[in-house]
Amino acid sequence: MGLELYLDLHSQPCRAVYIFAKKNNIAFEFKQVDLSAGQQYSEDFGKVNPLRLVPALKDGAFTMGESVAILKYLACKYKTPDHWYPADLQRRARVDEYLAWQHMTVRYQGSRIFMFRVTPLLL
Ligand SMILES: N[C@@H](CCC(=O)N[C@@H](CS)C(=O)NCC(=O)O)C(=O)O
Structure with a gap:
């Protein structure tokens, strides 16, 4: 299973993660979490981020939230150009x-x- 990013692009921290991944050609599956429809409260999303906040990341069995931590994870895992981190x-x-x-x-x-x-x- 590849990298999945759980995002709602109305959210600023989601846009930061999205732009960073796109700009660095990091392949991921976009998982839309429509906050206005309350999808953050779904059972499935609760397994990805029990805090029920986006952005969230799933990489195989590993899951995490918090945009800043996600950005650092992506920068290190995908060895983005040095100026990023x-x-x-x-x-x-x-x-x-x-x-x-x-x-x-x-x-x-x-x-x-x-x-x-x-x-x-x-x-
Ligand atoms: N510190 C977190 C903030 C995450 C956050 O507040 N996400 C908001 C959208 S901007 C959210 O998911 N809200 C859903 C809710 O409040 O139900 C980060 O940087 O990722």
């Missing part, structure tokens, strides 16, 4: 620093803008 400790630490920082800053604030400014326009 450098072998050099300090250059890698810079990437890790950004990945740790973005959760509560760019992503969090971006989600709030979407929730409070964009969503009302769609209602």
